[in-house]
Amino acid sequence: MLMQSPRVMAGRAFTPPSLTSAQLTSGFEQKLAHGVLRRIECRELLFAEGDPASHVYRIETGAIALNKVLADGRRQVIGFAYPGDLIGLGIEGEHVMNAQAVKPTRVRCLPVSALRQCIAEDPALGVKLYEALARELAATRDLMLTTGQRSAVERVASFLLAFSRRNRRIAQDPTSFELPMTRTDIGDFLGLTIETVSRTFSKLKQLGLIELPCSNRVKLLDIEPLQNLADGEHKP
Amino acid sequence: MLMQSPRVMAGRAFTPPSLTSAQLTSGFEQKLAHGVLRRIECRELLFAEGDPASHVYRIETGAIALNKVLADGRRQVIGFAYPGDLIGLGIEGEHVMNAQAVKPTRVRCLPVSALRQCIAEDPALGVKLYEALARELAATRDLMLTTGQRSAVERVASFLLAFSRRNRRIAQDPTSFELPMTRTDIGDFLGLTIETVSRTFSKLKQLGLIELPCSNRVKLLDIEPLQNLADGEHKP
DNA sequence: CGGAACATTGACCCATGTCAAGTGTCGTGG
DNA sequence: CCACGACACTTGACATGGGTCAATGTTCCG
Numbered sequence A, B: 001m002l003m004q005s006p007r008v009m010a011g012r013a014f015t016p017p018s019l020t021s022a023q024l025t026s027g028f029e030q031k032l033a034h035g036v037l038r039r040i041e042c043r044e045l046l047f048a049e050g051d052p053a054s055h056v057y058r059i060e061t062g063a064i065a066l067n068k069v070l071a072d073g074r075r076q077v078i079g080f081a082y083p084g085d086l087i088g089l090g091i092e093g094e095h096v097m098n099a100q101a102v103k104p105t106r107v108r109c110l111p112v113s114a115l116r117q118c119i120a121e122d123p124a125l126g127v128k129l130y131e132a133l134a135r136e137l138a139a140t141r142d143l144m145l146t147t148g149q150r151s152a153v154e155r156v157a158s159f160l161l162a163f164s165r166r167n168r169r170i171a172q173d174p175t176s177f178e179l180p181m182t183r184t185d186i187g188d189f190l191g192l193t194i195e196t197v198s199r200t201f202s203k204l205k206q207l208g209l210i211e212l213p214c215s216n217r218v219k220l221l222d223i224e225p226l227q228n229l230a231d232g233e234h235k236p
Numbered sequence C: 001c002g003g004a005a006c007a008t009t010g011a012c013c014c015a016t017g018t019c020a021a022g023t024g025t026c027g028t029g030g
Numbered sequence D: 001c002c003a004c005g006a007c008a009c010t011t012g013a014c015a016t017g018g019g020t021c022a023a024t025g026t027t028c029c030g
Helices: A026-033 A110-123 A123-147 A153-170 A183-190 A194-206 A223-232 B026-035 B114-121 B124-148 B154-169 B183-190 B194-204 B222-230
Strands: A036-040 A045-047 A057-067 A073-080 A085-087 A096-109 A176-178 A217-220 B036-040 B045-047 B055-069 B075-081 B085-089 B098-110 B176-178 B209-212 B217-220
Touching: A026 A096, A026 B222, A036 A057, A045 A110, A045 A223, A057 A110, A057 A176, A057 B026, A057 B124, A073 B124, A096 A110, A110 A123, A123 B055, A123 B075, A123 B183, A153 A176, A153 A183, A153 A194, A153 A217, A176 A183, A176 B222, A183 A194, A194 B176, A223 B045, B026 B098, B026 B114, B036 B055, B055 B183, B075 B124, B075 B183, B098 B114, B114 B124, B124 B154, B154 B194, B154 B217, B154 B222, B183 B194, B194 B209
Parallel strands: none
Antiparallel strands: A036 A096, A045 A096, A057 A073, A057 A085, A057 A096, A176 A217, B036 B098, B045 B098, B055 B075, B055 B085, B055 B098, B176 B217, B209 B217
16 A cells, blocks of 8 residues: 555653643633532543533643443543643533543533633633544544554653653653543553553563552553654564 | 433434535525536545635535544544535544545635625524524534444444435435445444444344445345344343 | 455454453441 | 441452464465
C-alpha cells in the first residue's frame, strides 16, 4: 500500500478528555464558585447516558471515569477527569456517556443556562469552549490510535507516561503518583482485561522500569525505555 | 463490580465523523460555491498531520479517509468523509490527522479566514460548527466503544449497518451499496487486519446475511440478524 | 495479453482472554 | 484489638480469536 511517510511521532495520547477550567474567564469562574458543591460516592454516577444534560461540572476533588456501555455490559472508558477538569460539555439535550466516580469525589455544578449566559456576556468564552472541545476530540482520536493499534505493553506504558506528563504539568512528581482508579477502570480504558493489565504491570516491574509499593501507587524508575516501549521500539 | 444498568443500547456507531454542510447557512454555502475546486488522486493526501490548517474542505465527489499513523507505520483510520461532508474543522493551527483520498476525489476549498468571516457575519454559524464538532466527538467515542470492546464480526456487521443507515438517510438503497475504500482502509478503521476483514465478509456471506457480487459491492440480505450480530447477541 | 494491486483462503502461532485459585488490604462489628 | 468478610489484585494453566505468513484468485488497466 502507498503509505504516507510516518512523519509524526506517536503523539501525546491521553491528554485528559476534558477542559481544565483554569483556561477560562473570570466571569465564568465567579459563577462556578457560587455553584452548588455536590458530593459523589465512590462508584456513584454523576450522570448517565441519556440523562438530560442540565449542568456542566467542574471536578474539585476525586476523579471521574467517563464511559459508555454495550447492552451486554462490556464497557469502554473514554477518559478520566481530575480536579480542575470540566465535564458535561458537548451536545445540548442528552448526555451521551456515563460519568462515574472512581473514588469519593466533589464537583461544582453549573446549570447550562448559566453557562449560556456567561457566553452571551463574554463571547470569547464561546471560542474557548469550542477549542476545548476540539482538543478533547483530538485526545479521543489519540486514544483510538492506541486502543486500535497498540499492544498491551504499549498501551499500559502510554497510560503511565500520560500520568507522568500530567503530574509534570501540574507541578507534581512526574515519577511517582497514585492511580485513583481500579484495574477494571484501567482495563476498560485501554481495551484490556484486568488480568492483562495486572500482568503487564508485573512485567514492567520485572523489567525494572516501575515499582508498585502498593497496587495503586506507581513509581517510574526509568522513563526513557518506558517511552520506547510505548512507541513500539521492541518489535523490529 | 458495581455496574450501572446497561440502559442504553449499542448506539449509532459510525455516524460520519464530519459535518454535512447541508445543515449550514446560505452565506456559508455561497462562499463555498466560489471556493476553489481541487482534484485529488486516489491515495493522495489532501492534508497531512502537522500541516498548517489553512483551509476547510467540502467533499464534492469521492471519499476521504481521515487517519493517524504510528512511527512504525501502523495506521488508525478515524473516519471516512463522503460528498457533502466538511473536513478540516477543529483546532486552529495544525491539522492533527492525515486526509487521504480512497478514490479519485473532488473537494471545495475554503480558507479559514473566509470561514471566520462567515462566522462574524452570522454568529449562528459558530454555534452550528460547535454542534457539528460535538457530534463528531460523539461519533468518535462510539467508534472507540466498537474498536475497544467488540469482536471482529461485531465490528464488520456494525460497519455495514452504518453504510446502510447512511444510504437510507440520503435516500439511496439501504440494502445494496458500493464500498469506496479498500480492505486495508476498512481494517485500519476497525482495528483488524485485511485478512480478518476478508474472512469476516466471507463468514457473513456463508451465513447468508450478505452477498458480494464483487469485492467492493455489498448487498445486505437480512438486516435484522446482522443487527443482532453487531449487538453481540451470539455470545450467551 | 500481461502485470500490478487488491482480495481471498489456508495453516499455523501467539497475545490476550478466560477460568480458577490464591493473596493482600481495608473496613466493620464483635 | 482482632476476626471476619468483601473486594481488589495477582498469578497460573489453558483456550481461542485474530494476527502472520504464504499461496492462490480476481480485477482492472495499460
